[in-house]
Amino acid sequence: EIVLTQSPGTLSLSPGERATLSCRASQRVIATSLAWYQQKPGQAPRLLIHGASRRATDIPDRISGSGSGTDFTLTISRLEPEDFAVYYCQQYGSSPWTFGQGTKVEIK
Amino acid sequence: QLQLQESGPGLVKPSETLSLTCSVSGASVNNNSYYWGWLRQPPGKGLEWIGTIYYTGSTYYNPSLKSRVTISLDTSKNQLSLKLSSVTAADTAVYFCASTNFYYMDVWGKGTAVTVSS
Numbered sequence: 001e002i003v004l005t006q007s008p009g010t011l012s013l014s015p016g017e018r019a020t021l022s023c024r025a026s027q028r029v030i031a032t033s034l035a036w037y038q039q040k041p042g043q044a045p046r047l048l049i050h051g052a053s054r055r056a057t058d059i060p061d062r063i064s065g066s067g068s069g070t071d072f073t074l075t076i077s078r079l080e081p082e083d084f085a086v087y088y089c090q091q092y093g094s095s096p097w098t099f100g101q102g103t104k105v106e107i108k
Numbered sequence: 109q110l111q112l113q114e115s116g117p118g119l120v121k122p123s124e125t126l127s128l129t130c131s132v133s134g135a136s137v138n139n140n141s142y143y144w145g146w147l148r149q150p151p152g153k154g155l156e157w158i159g160t161i162y163y164t165g166s167t168y169y170n171p172s173l174k175s176r177v178t179i180s181l182d183t184s185k186n187q188l189s190l191k192l193s194s195v196t197a198a199d200t201a202v203y204f205c206a207s208t209n210f211y212y213m214d215v216w217g218k219g220t221a222v223t224v225s226s
Contacts, residue, residue, distance in 0.1 A: 004157055028197065035212040037155075044216035049117075057212065088155055092211035096170040099155040 002027050006100035011108040021075040021103045023089035028069050028090070030093030036065055036074045039102075040085045048087075049074065058083050110134040112205050112217035120224050126192040130205030130217060131185070137161045138183050143210045146179060148201040149219070153222045160208060161188060168210075172177075195207075195224045 003026040013019055018050035023034065032052035047056040049065035052072055062077045076083050084107050091102040116128035128146075135142060146158040147212040159169040161179045169177050192199060202221050206213035 029182070031188070033211060037213075044218050046216070047212060047214050050212045090157075090212060094170070095158040096172070097211070099157070101154045 001028065001096050002094050002098050004089055004098055004100035006087075006090055008102045009101075010101060010106060011105045012106050013045030013079055014108045015079050015081055017079050019074075019079055019105055021074040021087055023047075023067075023072040023100050025070045025072075025075070025091060027094070029072075029091045032068050033091060034065075034067070034072050035090045035092065037088045037090065038083075038085045039088065045088065049076060051073070076105075110207055112207065112215060114203060114205050114217045114220040116203075116220055116222070118221055118223060120195055120222060121226050122128045122196055122224055123194055124226075126190070126195050126199060126222055128190045128203055128205075128220060128222070130188045130190075132187065135207070136183075136187050137188060142225075143208045144179075144181070144188045145206045145208045145213060146188075146207060147213065148199075149202045149204070150198075150201045158190065158203075159191075160210060161221050163212075194197050200224045 005024045007022045034050040034052045040043040053065045065073050066073050086102045086104045090103050111133045113131045120126045143160050143162050145160040149155050159179045161167050176193045200223050201220040204219045206216045
């Protein structure tokens with residue numbers, strides 16, 4: 001199965017700053033089959049990005065995804081208070097679908 | 109608006125079978141536009157895909173759990189269910205149901221916590 005490694009584990013930033021989150025796959029992810037989710041404490045994950053770069057419904061354009069092959073990036077251009085959360089990547093190019101261990105974006 | 113709500117016992121004894129239900133509103137589980145999935149998240153850890161079911165009854169399971177998992181649909185109640193047999197402490201987690209296009213999960217339930225303990 002494909003192992004996804006997210007880095008850094010924790011990102012300490014201030015509102016208004018840029019956040020860059022990495023997701024690296026142990027094998028090539030077919031057809032940019034990668035999604036990103038946001039999860040806040042006690043809540044279900046929320047789909048942000050699919051197809052590596054396609055924003056889900058109602059996701060603001062300050063959130064963007066990029067990458068292909070084995071290296072993917074989630075970028076939040078200017079952090080808003082509601083963006084402080086844990087972010088997970090998921091690959092769905094090869095079964096079983098697998099998730100990264102998460103990156104926590106915390107307020108500095 | 110599609111909504112999902114998980115329910116079931118919060119405590120299961122080791123070696124027994126965990127049984128959860130997910131009630132769906134805003135869409136029919138018989139709708140060929142949706143697949144339905146179960147995932148879980150152990151305390152303080154990341155997410156794990158358990159399996160997916162289509163309205164036809166076709167199922168797709170994570171090989172790591174396949175021997176112990178059954179996912180099914182109850183169209184009369186508009187629900188999907190999860191059964192996980194021979195549970196151990198390692199199965200303690202928050203369990204989520206979700207709608208999916210087979211690949212990624214677009215709408216999630218709020219999750220239900222299950223503890224495996226005697």
